[in-house]
Amino acid sequence: MKYLSSYFTFATAIALFFSFQPSSADSHENFVRCLYNYPHITNTISNVVYTQTNSSYSSLLDHTIEIRRFSNSSSKPLVIVTPLDVSQIQATIICSQRHGLQIRTRSGGHDYEGLSYVAQVPFVLLDLLNLREITVDEESRTAWVQSGATLGELYYSISQKSKTLGFPAGSCASVGIGGHFSGGGYGFMMRKYGLAADNVIDAHIIDVNGNLLDRQAMGEDLFWAIRGG
Ligand SMILES: Cc1cc2nc3c(=O)[nH]c(=O)nc-3n(C[C@H](O)[C@H](O)[C@H](O)COP(=O)(O)OP(=O)(O)OC[C@H]3O[C@@H](n4cnc5c(N)ncnc54)[C@H](O)[C@@H]3O)c2cc1C
Structure with a gap:
């Protein structure tokens, strides 16, 4: 897969x-x-x-x-x-x-x-219950998911776009993206594809001063830390 x-x-x-x-x-x-x-x-x-x-x-x-x-x-x-x-x-x-x-x-x-x-x-x-938008791009095999979404919503959105793509994360559908991706996230596909956090390739965060930062702006150390360190 x-x-x-x-x-x-x-x-x-x-x-x-x-x-x-x-x-x-x-x-x-x-x-x-x-x-x-x-x-x-x-x-x-x-x-x-x-x-x-x-x-x-x-x-x-x-x-x-x-x-x-x-x-x-x-x-x-x-x-x-x-x-x-x-x-x-x-x-x-x-x-x-x-x-x-x-x-x-x-x-x-x-x-x-x-x-x-x-x-x-x-x-x-x-x-973050209102922030649960998910956008799947089948061609680039990437997705944006807001952290208020659940794992089940992510899996469902991917399945609506593709019969062959998936995402390696936990087995409980109601677990939230925010806590799961920021702490690791293991599931059935872990042995082949690693943790959910291993497959996060960018993130938007808001810092203590209210600045919106992406991976490039936050730097690699912080990007490493917010994926479970
Ligand atoms: C029934 C059940 C089944 C589970 N199954 C699995 C599994 O199959 N695989 C697995 O790896 N884990 C599993 N877990 C563990 C789960 O992944 C963690 O408890 C995870 O932290 C839950 O994330 P959440 O967003 O649902 O929780 P929350 O309680 O919302 O958040 C958990 C922590 O992350 C912080 N957090 C959440 N969102 C953000 C955010 N946007 N920004 C900053 N901090 C944030 C919270 O402040 C809190 O400290 C399971 C847990 C339960 C209770």
Whole structure:
């Protein structure tokens, strides 16, 4: 079986860049105000911001918690943001720093320790459920996949384009691209084609200053690190 090399994109390494200290003096209201007033946002951000009083907050928080023992955790995010594009991720990064909140980034929610949605400090959950676009180019045998997509969605998209191409990654269809590709990713084709991360040939990340970087801009050391190191 031939295989597609795959890219993953958007926010894939955000969590790696944060080293600031959260300040309890600042409040999440100021964070939300900062988001609403943030310049250069392309979509209406108020539609993708959920505080704990929002009626959709609990179902949204729960919807991809795979390890159920964390679903009743008392360490819940103060705010959930489900960005529609890069500008909303950039705003979340900058505003969370300004107002002393950390970020947890969630793709498929399959982290064994709940690290993508639990924290002992005040935090914002950046849930990438709206960023799941997949573009397969059969001719070049490559694909772009946004990190909020699942493995199952990636396999399905490839199968819609080709009867012979595939991608070597995990066997659980609901695992997210973001956590899987950034930690290795083993599956049935591993012995012949290696890990999922071995087949990632470019990535887009947004750094702590809100800059969007591709492989060339981030450099080979960081590109190595975000694929499991
Ligand atoms: C039922 C089940 C089956 C599994 N099967 C396999 C398998 O067959 N093969 C295999 O190799 N592994 C498997 N795993 C392990 C799985 O690959 C890892 O747990 C992986 O990290 C999950 O990724 P996720 O995006 O779903 O999880 P998440 O909980 O969303 O994320 C996991 C970690 O990655 C971080 N992260 C996620 N997205 C981003 C992003 N865009 N930018 C920065 N950081 C991000 C999160 O903050 C968190 O620390 C399985 C796990 C489960 C629970």
